[in-house]
Amino acid sequence: MPKRPGGFGADAVAPKSYHEPALPEHQLTTDRQRERRARILDAAVDVAAVGGYDSVHVRDIADRAKVSLATLYHYFPSKVHVLVWALDRELMRFDDSLGQHLTKIEDPFARLQMVVLRLVHAMEDSDRVTEALAHAYVAANVVASAEAEMIRVETREMFAHLMSGGATSALHRQTADVLADVWTSEMLALVQGRRTYAEMRRRLRTVIDLIGRTNAAG
Template identity: 30%
Template sequence: MRTRSQHQRRKRIVQAAAALASRGGVEAMQMRTVAERAGVALGTLYRYFPSKMDLVVAVVGEEIDLLESSIERRPPAAETPAGRAVDVLMRATRGLMREPELADALIRSLIMADVETPFGDRLARLLLRVAVGDRHADTESERPERSALTGALAGVWVHELLEMLRGRRTYEQIQQRMEIVASRLLFDF
């Protein structure tokens, strides 16, 4: 169990790492630089995050936390499960594209990660909750195909986001493509 000061220290470290990544990608997230910017000793940083990838995963976790908070404050209003899922994905797209270098660094790092990253699973669970509605989310263990479908939808979105970061897709194109894919994958939700 972390104390309040430990929690604040961890948060400062993650914020420092995100700020560095937003200006220069993951390469800018040198552990020593992160420690200096966060105002902690290098050994302290390594106690919280044994590797740079652990730190990247924490930054991604913070981004998902922000998305989940946004969904709680303002739930998607679309009538269909697919529409609600697309709303979540496009909010995530807008949030990430506010800091395109950070988005690029995080997505590329997650794709190449040698460590377990909760990003895909968390996003798929969020999509599932939103698509079926919170009131039905507890019964979804009986329908594992729905988890697989929302996981596939999250995977398509990651690919589309990478295409946007490469300059091959616009926001509008991603939205249109996600609407098509979501309507096909989630048609019997």
């Protein structure tokens, strides 16, 4: 794993500040801008699906999205930023799609177990895209710190929301906070080849079991 931003590839970072954040959607003022931004994210995922993180180049994303490099860099300072925002969008879609399927599960820890199973299964089904998005998330801790924190918060909020099924309690937030940190660690291990999807699934379920037992005992 490279230890400095330059190690992520020649076009990993545009000639800007490493920690300059991307332009978020809520700052866009026209439908055309929002559509262009979405097209760039779609293009990044399409390119990633071909060969994972190493196959993603900023010029290829721009060509596929039918925008200039200057336009792409206006929205996203680097390919890491593009892929991390694509990951954020996938997490929000996952949150929206899964919530309706958990209404019959009353136990919050059983709900969380189901969330983890579905999440890791979805990641495994899109292996090359997952590899690219996970690699970008790990790289973001070096070159896109605002986006890295955004993903951690998004993951925590997703776990808390799907665990609660409604009003989020202190227990839901505390559990989600711990699980988000474990999930981040597992993503790193996955990128480094130290973890399989099956192992990731088992370790996340073990953490949820332990937290559930501690809460029941307390």
